[in-house]
Each structure stands twice: as structure tokens, then as C-alpha cells.
Amino acid sequence: MSMPYFAEEIPGKRVIMLGNEAIARGILEAGVVIGAGYPGTPSSEILDTLAKMKPYYPHLNIEWSINEKVGFEVAYGGSMSNARSVALMKHVGLNVASDAFMTACYAGARGGMVVVSADDPNCFSSQNEQDNRYFGLHALIPVFEPSTAQEAKDLIKYAFEFSEEHHTIVLFRTTTRLNHGRGDVMLGEIQNIDRPYGFDWDRARWVCLPSHSRVLRTKLLERFEKISNLADEFPFNSLKLSSEKINGIRYGFIAAGIPYAQLIDTLIDFGLENKVSILKLGMVIPPPKKLIRKLLSSVDKILVVEELEPIIENILKQLAYENKLVNEVEIHGKDYFPQQGEFSGEIYLEKVANFIGIKFEKNSIPDIKISLPPRLPVLCPGCSHRSTFYAITLLEKELKLKFINSSDIGCYTLAVYKPLECVDTEICMGGSIGLANGFAKIHSTENPILAILGDSTFFHSGVPALINAVYNQNNILVVILDNRSTSMTGFQDNPGTGIKITKEPGTRVVIEELVRGCGVPSENIWVEDSNNLNKMVEKLREAVKSQGVRVFISRHLCSLLEEREFRLKQIQIPVVKVDPSKCKGCLICVNQFGCPALSFDSEEKKTNIDQEICRGCKVCISVCQYDAIYEEIN
Amino acid sequence: MVIQINKGLENWIIEKKRFSVLNVGVGGQGIIRTTQILAWAALMDGYQVRTAETHGMAQRGGSVSAYLRFGPEVASPLIPKGYVDIILAFEISEALRVFNFSGPNTYFFVNNKIIIPPMVNQMGFKYPSNENLCQQLKNLLNNIYFFDADKLALKAGTSKALNVVMLGILLGSDKLPIKEDSLQHSILRFIPKKSQEVNRIAFQLGIEKGKSIRRELL
Numbered sequence: 147m148s149m150p151y152f153a154e155e156i157p158g159k160r161v162i163m164l165g166n167e168a169i170a171r172g173i174l175e176a177g178v179v180i181g182a183g184y185p186g187t188p189s190s191e192i193l194d195t196l197a198k199m200k201p202y203y204p205h206l207n208i209e210w211s212i213n214e215k216v217g218f219e220v221a222y223g224g225s226m227s228n229a230r231s232v233a234l235m236k237h238v239g240l241n242v243a244s245d246a247f248m249t250a251c252y253a254g255a256r257g258g259m260v261v262v263s264a265d266d267p268n269c270f271s272s273q274n275e276q277d278n279r280y281f282g283l284h285a286l287i288p289v290f291e292p293s294t295a296q297e298a299k300d301l302i303k304y305a306f307e308f309s310e311e312h313h314t315i316v317l318f319r320t321t322t323r324l325n326h327g328r329g330d331v332m333l334g335e336i337q338n339i340d341r342p343y344g345f346d347w348d349r350a351r352w353v354c355l356p357s358h359s360r361v362l363r364t365k366l367l368e369r370f371e372k373i374s375n376l377a378d379e380f381p382f383n384s385l386k387l388s389s390e391k392i393n394g395i396r397y398g399f400i401a402a403g404i405p406y407a408q409l410i411d412t413l414i415d416f417g418l419e420n421k422v423s424i425l426k427l428g429m430v431i432p433p434p435k436k437l438i439r440k441l442l443s444s445v446d447k448i449l450v451v452e453e454l455e456p457i458i459e460n461i462l463k464q465l466a467y468e469n470k471l472v473n474e475v476e477i478h479g480k481d482y483f484p485q486q487g488e489f490s491g492e493i494y495l496e497k498v499a500n501f502i503g504i505k506f507e508k509n510s511i512p513d514i515k516i517s518l519p520p521r522l523p524v525l526c527p528g529c530s531h532r533s534t535f536y537a538i539t540l541l542e543k544e545l546k547l548k549f550i551n552s553s554d555i556g557c558y559t560l561a562v563y564k565p566l567e568c569v570d571t572e573i574c575m576g577g578s579i580g581l582a583n584g585f586a587k588i589h590s591t592e593n594p595i596l597a598i599l600g601d602s603t604f605f606h607s608g609v610p611a612l613i614n615a616v617y618n619q620n621n622i623l624v625v626i627l628d629n630r631s632t633s634m635t636g637f638q639d640n641p642g643t644g645i646k647i648t649k650e651p652g653t654r655v656v657i658e659e660l661v662r663g664c665g666v667p668s669e670n671i672w673v674e675d676s677n678n679l680n681k682m683v684e685k686l687r688e689a690v691k692s693q694g695v696r697v698f699i700s701r702h703l704c705s706l707l708e709e710r711e712f713r714l715k716q717i718q719i720p721v722v723k724v725d726p727s728k729c730k731g732c733l734i735c736v737n738q739f740g741c742p743a744l745s746f747d748s749e750e751k752k753t754n755i756d757q758e759i760c761r762g763c764k765v766c767i768s769v770c771q772y773d774a775i776y777e778e779i780n
Numbered sequence: 781m782v783i784q785i786n787k788g789l790e791n792w793i794i795e796k797k798r799f800s801v802l803n804v805g806v807g808g809q810g811i812i813r814t815t816q817i818l819a820w821a822a823l824m825d826g827y828q829v830r831t832a833e834t835h836g837m838a839q840r841g842g843s844v845s846a847y848l849r850f851g852p853e854v855a856s857p858l859i860p861k862g863y864v865d866i867i868l869a870f871e872i873s874e875a876l877r878v879f880n881f882s883g884p885n886t887y888f889f890v891n892n893k894i895i896i897p898p899m900v901n902q903m904g905f906k907y908p909s910n911e912n913l914c915q916q917l918k919n920l921l922n923n924i925y926f927f928d929a930d931k932l933a934l935k936a937g938t939s940k941a942l943n944v945v946m947l948g949i950l951l952g953s954d955k956l957p958i959k960e961d962s963l964q965h966s967i968l969r970f971i972p973k974k975s976q977e978v979n980r981i982a983f984q985l986g987i988e989k990g991k992s993i994r995r996e997l998l
Contacts, residue, residue, distance in 0.1 A: 162819045162829060187835060270834070294830075294855065327847075327857045328819050328831040407830075407855040414797060414853070491860030509862030509883040511920060516876055519905035521806065521897040523842035564903050742841060742898035758939075 153199045156333055163331045165324040168295040169262065170195035171331070172302035174203060176258070177339035178232050180224030181208040182217040184606065185635035186236030187271035188325035189264035193234050194636060197647045203336075210638055210647045213575070213606040214239035218246050218261065225259035225315075226352060229343045230306045237265040237278045242575065242607070244281070247315075249354050251285040252362040254313040254369065256346070258306030262318045264325050267453045268488040271322075273555065273574065275487070277454035282317050282431035286370040289317045289431035290382070293406040295329030301382055301428055303334065312376075314369055319430070321453065323404045323488070374432035382428020385437045387444050390421040392502055398445035400438075400458055402427035405451045405489060412494040416504065433461050442471045449501045450479035453489055522563055527743040528709075528761030530676035530702035531558040531627050535568040536739050536769065537682040538596070538625075541690060547594055549690075550585050554578040554599035554608075557634045558627050565740040569598070576607030579624055583611060586620035594690050598625045601657065602632040602640040609664065615695045616665035623689055624697045627676070628657060629704040637707060661697045670694055676702035679768035705761045720762030721778040726752045728774035739769045798851030799957055800859040804878050805870025806895050807844050810943035814868070815846040817947060817966045822850035824962035832857035841898065843874055866955055868946055870929075871895050872913045879920050887955050888924040889993075890917065891946065925953075925993045932985045938975070941982035948986015953993045960987075 151161045152171050163171065169192050173181065181196050183189070193208060200206045207224075211217035214235040224231030235243060240263045247261065263281070266272040282289035290305055292298035298320065305316040350358055377383065389396065399422060401409045406426050413419040425441050427433070441448065442465065450459040459479030466472050482497045483489060492508070499506030525532045535558075542549055553559060553569040554577060562569035571581055582597035589595060599608050604626050615622050632638040639645040644654025658673055670692060672685050682700065689698045703711070712719055731751035736744050743760040746753055753774070755766075767775045801818065805811045812833050822829045827850040834844045847859050862883035869875030869890045882888060892914070896907045908916075917924055927949060933941040944967055950956045951963055964983065971979045 160823060162816070162823050191835075323832045323857055326833050326835045328816065328829065328833070329857075330823050330827075330829045404857070408858060411798070411854065411856040489858075491856070491858040492862065495860050509860075511862075511880060511882060511884075514920070516879070516916065517908070518873055518876055519897065519900050519903065519907055521841075521843045521873070521877075522899070523807070524898050526841065564899055736901070740899060745896070746901065 149202060150198055152195060153202050154333060155336060157335045159333045160330055161333065162328050163295050163299075164191060164328050165295045165298055165320065165326065166191035167195045168299040168329070168331050169302055169320070170199065171333070172299035173232050174199055174206070175299070175334050175336050176303040176306040177230055177337035178258075178306065179205055179207055179229040179339075179343070180221050180231035181206065181234065182211045182220035183234030183262075184211055184214045184217050184239055185632050185638045186239050186264070187635055188266060188322045189234055189236045189239070189262060190635040190638065191325070192262060193647065194638070200648055208647055210640065212641065214243040215246055218243035218250070221261075222246065222250050222259060225255045225257045227343050227345050228257045228341065230258040230310075230339060232260045232262065234262045235264070236272065237263050237276055238272060238274065238574065239263070240278055240281060247281075248285050249359075251287045251315050252354060252359060252366050253351050254366070255309045255315050256313070257343070258309040259315045260302060260305045260309060260318050261315060262302075262320070265319060265321050265454075267321055273572065275454060277457065278317070278319055279430055279457050280455065283457070285315075285317075286366050287315050287317055288373050288429055289319050290428060291319045291403040291430050292324060292428065293403050293426075295324070295327070296331045297382070297428070298324060299331055299334070304381070312369060312373055314373065319403075321404055321488075370432065374435065377429055377432055377434035378436040380429045380434065383426065383434050383437060385423070385425045385441060387423045387440070388421055389444070392418075392421060395447060396423070396445040397421075397502060398423040398425070398441050398448040399451060400425045400427065400441070400448065400462065401451040402430045402458075405453055408489065408491065408494045409451050409498070412498050415495065416498065416502070418502065427458070430458065433458065433465075435465060438462060438465050439469050442466055442469060442475050445475060447476045447501070448478065449482060449498075450477070451483060451494075452479065454485065456480045456485065523560060524563070524742055525557065525560050526705050526761075527741055527759045528705035528763035529557070530629050530700070530705060530763070531561060532566070532739070532741060533676045533679055533682065533702070533763070533765045534625065534627055534700040535561045535566045536765075537679060537686050538568055539566060539738070540683055541686055544687070545690065547592060550582075550589065550593050550595045552578045552582045552585060552595065552597045554603045556600040556603055556627075558598065558600060565738050575603055576611055579608050579611035579615065579622070582622040582624070583615050583618070583620045586615070586622050595622045596625055597622055598627065600632075601626060601628040601630065601642045602638075604657065605641050605655070609660070612661070612666070612695070612697070613664045620695070621693060622695060624695070626657060626697065626699045628699050628701040629676075630701070631704040631707055633704045633706065637704065657699055661699075666695050666697050670696040671699070672697070673699045673701060676700040677763050677765050679765050705763060709761055720764055721757070722755055722760055722762055722764055722767065723776060723778050724753050724755055725774050725776060726750065728772050729753055730772050730774070732771070734771065735766050735769050735775070739766060741766060798849050798854040800864050801848040801866045801868060801956075802845060802859060802864045802878060802881055803848065803868045803870070804843070804845045804874040806874060807841050809844070809870040810940075811844045811846050811870060813970060814943040814946060815848050817943070817963070817970055818848050818958070819850070820969060821958045821962040821966035822848075824965060825959055827851055828854045830854055830857040843877060845878065866950065868950060870942065870946065872910060872917075873908070876913055876917055879917065882921060886921070886923065887953070888917070888921055889946070889949060889953065890924060890926050891929040891942075892926040893928070893930050925996065927989055927993070929986070929989075932989060933982055936982035936985055937978040940975075941979050944971075944979045944982040945986040945989075948983040949990040949993065952987035952990020953997070954990075
């Protein structure tokens, strides 16, 4: 195999890179040694890309950690040992890591230490759209934010240098459009850091007990103050002043990240790019006070263009007050732009025009209402989760009981939609079991309590909640959907597969053994093949009817991976067909099981199987009560 | 290229600095790969390039869209509604979902294929027919062209060549300011050796189809 473009050692070469590849490239160029994290959209491809670089750069020591907190600690251990280190996660991952993160920021970095937080305005692939720039203010560390793929590469490379120079952890914040957008990038030089790595036994620094932490807190405040004073010279911040007036008024703008890129093109569209003052931030926290003061005193009206929370806007208002400029300059932000979601391309045109007082007519054709049903994401054809959820729905009907299906983060959350409607809660990673513990204290046996979560999610943060249930005797049934993969984020391996990020063998952690070790008795543990529907129903019935903490492991490889495996091993995918003479048109398979490969011919009143997308899981054969679906053997 | 951005007070007329393409379809149709191919081709022509794509959860059989912008000077990936130059739709109802991204100068290229979303019937919706969707689109837009790219891909030898057929059509139509050489190189970059011949045929079939569309345009 030839070397991938993002790994090439040809400085100056221009390539197209996904934002996440550019971040990985910057990490490589910075001479980083340790990289750890947990997959989460839109951040996952950064470590995936580093894994693809690893064969050519063996010094890269990377892993998928069990969760973001451990991932952060792994990286921080690297930094304590004088190695450049990076922790990678999505925005909500930093919540998980924050226990370690908040105190590590006191002790600061030895080897350059960067935490990448990929935020997700609009919740494209997330449960919330929290603005992690606040973490910079919260932990008193600088927050860098790039606006293009090129800048992402250059800025993260610089972040490691900055971190080392100022002994601070750097938070590198991106948003979805940066991570999952491509751009032209010029490759840079790959640094070779030649220095000894090793721990330094500096207990006053690394042991954060109260007497040390008070001292560290003083140093933290001093460090942040110093960085704050340097922000004006920060190479990725820039202030372009214009003294031009538009209808007698001098205008100014402040932006960072993707909003900066959109703003610039919008100003170009209006021919305004040289007629207004623009402060571009590469370091959003702490803000460059002198540059801001200069801007405040150079214009009459400022518009802060930032998605989500009004962080820069509030800082600006504070600085205007401190500089006695409140009456000299108008500061706008959230009175123009929404505090929710991603700003679309046309919002920039509309709001900038509005702000400057240009008449702007929309170019698009009238926004008439179209009558088109939604195309929602669904569980794939042959997905083993569907079989498990279907078994649960059958049992609910049979036992005439309403289950509380406390669920979790993963592909399987899609079972919230029709026809399965088998997901009643989803808050955070591992939350299914934690919440179930609470439900068990309120609800009687009329409502069996199920905690349903995936294999990787169980390892991530389900384990402590399971131990809690055992210890406190909270009566719940945990269903682990073990499809041997972290599929939603791109099929990453996890302890259950025992394969490391580099595809080298690691040590497999067997879920049933782990569960037993957590104190669940053997007679309360079931392991079944998800796709064996009849057996699944039988054993799940047993599990639902039993008492105490029970764990049901429903195991079958992710259908996408299984298809890949079949193709590699040249195994014929089973051919499943409908015998029209037996099909009664009862629609159970289509309307209650709901595999996308099944459709109903409303003229013939028979079910059809789309052979193009059928993955031959054969579960629908058991779903059919009239034996009308069969496997064709030739 | 000159476009009129605004007919307001001062008649802001600016020179066009960038070209914008919106690719839409259903997860699995190759929308992201198509965008990636176009991005590399634009790079080879010496342009700055930006894309924004749908990854992750939404990909599981959901609607997928990808923005692409290139030109001598481009910073932003997202295209304002009304300022798309080309919409390349791999599926007809997905074309309808983004119709309001088009403005008076948008060219709309639509693969006349319908993929009915699973669960639509169970949710109690009725999905419109091909004819109905075509008619709705024609009523809304002027520069819209329908073709059966799946058929051409099969003719070339594999349904998987759909995206290469679509790229051929785009190029043949003469509406895409990218050099044929660059596009061809870029396609080959992403195609394994054993499939290159099929894709070369698919590209040519697409170009021919695009040329016939060009004649319609004149």
C-alpha cells in the first residue's frame, strides 16, 4: 500500500484534507508521542487518521481509551513524562474527562498537552450543543479555535509549543463543519523532538492535595494572567482596522472558527471586506485585551459573530465598561444572531446586511411548503439490534407488561422510532444503567426495568452503574447489545474485541466474565445470539421474569462488519425470499419488525425482499408466522 | 463571472469569487466520495477548496448532503440559500428537499430515481411518486434536468459507478468549471485498480449524457 497523502513527508505539497485529518497532521508535525481518546462524532477520525499514520511513524503511541476521562489521563501521564501528548474527544466527552481535566489544569503541562474538544452546534450527532469555550474560562486555560483545515493543522502544531512554553494545557475547540469539512492544506515539516522522556517526581506539582493545590491555584492564576497579556501578540489573532465610514458609521466585527470563515466571504460578497474593521481570533480565551480596546475605540458599532453562547460578546461588554467606552461604541451579538444551532450561509448575508443597513433581498425562490415525509436515519438492514428490540416488543405484548426501556448512546438509540419504539430514555453514555437504578426504587414489578446499552458504552461508563445495582440490590435487567464494535462512530474496536487501535492484538475483556466479577451471579447472566429470534424470546422471558440484578448479553457482529467479513472470506451471503403462495399479507414483518429490506407490494398484497440491500440475517424467517419467508439453498 | 448580489440602495455588484455545488442523496449513494473527488479536482486546477459534509449518525439511510465551494478565494464551506451554482441530486425526493437552495442561476441535475425511506408507511405517510416529484420540481425551477444515472452505471458494469456517471454528466453539461483531465485524475485516485476500466466507461457514458443535456440547454 502506498503512503496516504496525510502522512507524506513533502513539506509544501498541497492536498485536500478533512478537518480531522488536518488536525491529525498537525499533531504528527508537532512531534506528538501520546494520543488517546474515545470515539465520538465529530472527533473520531482524528485518532483513526493517527492510526493510519502509525505504520510510517512508529513513535506515535496511540490508543482508544475506555472513556474520555481515562483518555485524558493517559495523555496527561504522557505530558507529566515530558512527552507531547493529546487527548481527543467530542464536546460531551469533556464532561466525562472534566474531573481529571479541572485539576490537571492546576498542575499544568510539562510535555506539550492539548485537549481537542469537537463541539456540535445544531446537535448533528449529539445529545446537546454545549459550548466548550466555557471550559477555558472554567479551568483557566487558553482555548484555541481554527477557522479552516489549514489553520487547524498549523494552530494545533503551534498549540503544543505554546503549551510547553507556558506550562499550560491548551483546549483546542472545533465545531462539526471544521471537523467534517475538507479544505486545501499545505503540508508542513514533521518535527523530530529529540529529548529524554520520563517522570520527574515533582510531588509538589503532581500531588494535588489541599496544601499543594492552594499554591498551584496561585500559579494557575498567574499563568492565565500572563497568557492573557500575551494574547495581543498571539500569531493567530489579527486585527484589521479600517477608518472608512458607511453612511457615516464605522463598523467592526469579531469572529473565530467557522463563523469567521463565513463572515469573511459574506463581507466579500457585499464588497465590504476593506470597509470595516475585523478582529479575527485564533485564541478565543483569554481574549486579546489591547486589540479589543483598539477596536472598541476605532469603530462606532461592533457585531460579534459567534455560534451558541455570547461568550466573546459578554467579554467585550465587560472590557467596554472597564475602558469607559460604554457610551462610545455599540456592541451587538445575540440581538442579531441566534443562541441556538448552526448559522446557515444565508443567515450571515441577512444579518450582516441588516447590521450595516444595506437592503438585502433573498435570492432564493419562495420557501413554499413541500409535502414530503422525513427520511430519518434507521437501523441498517440485518442489524442485530433490531432482532433484540423486536424480541423485547414481543415479550411486552405476551406478558402484557409495559417495560421501562432505559437506553443509551449508540446506533441502537434509533429504535426510538417506529415501528420498534423501544427506547424510553437516553441522556448520556452509560446513563441507561444509572437511571435504571433510580427507576428500580420507584416502580413495581408491573414495569420491568430494562437498561439497554451497547458493548462499548457498557465499558465506557456502564460498569460502575452495574456495580451500584449489585451493591444496592436495585432490581434491574441490563441488556448489553454486543455487536463487537463501536459502530456509530466508524467501527472502532473496544475491549470486547480485544483488538487495539493499530489492529494489533490486545487483551480481550470478556463481558460475561466482567459482569460476573461485578457481582452478578452466574444464574443471572444470559448470553445469546441476537439473530436467533426464537431463542432470544425464550431466554429474555426467563430473564424478565427473574429477580435481582440480571444481565442479558445479546451478541452478534454488526451487520455492516459481517458483510465486510463475508466479502473478505468470500462467503456467500444467505439468500432470503418470500413464497408468495404462503404470504398472507399480514404486514407483521414490514410494519412491526421493519427491516429496510422488507417492503409491501400493495397491489399483490405480498411482502417483497430487496435483494440489493438484504444482508441475509434470516431473522425475518422467524418473524413470519406463516413460514412464507425462507432461505434459498442452491 | 459576475453575479448580482443585491438590488438594494447602492446596487452591490460583485465579481464572482467562488463556485458552489451542493450534492444530495441518500446515505450509501456515494455523496461524500463524489464531493471528495470534486474537491481534489478543484485543487488540481489551482483553486482553494472548502467542503462541509454529513458524517455519523445521520448517514444510516438518512438524507446526506455535502457542500462544495472552490475558487481563487474561498474561506467558507456553507452555501447561502439561493447561491448554489449546481445541485447534483442522486435521488429525486432529496432534490426536492433542497430546492430552496437554488436561485435564479442554479442548474439542477437530478438522477430520476426514487428511494422510498423505510418506515414511511408505518408512520402513516404516503410517499409521492416519481412523476409527482418531477412535476413539483419542474413547477418550482427552470434549469432542471432529469436522467437515469443508475441505468448508465449498470450499463457500464456496476451500480457502484453511479457517482462517476453523475460526475461525467456534470462535466459533459459544460456547467462545471473544472478541467476534464483534473476530474479524471481525481476519479482514478479513489478507484481501486481492478475497477478502473468500468469507471472509465461509466465516466464516458456520463459525459455523453451530459453533452445531450448541454444541447437541451442551448
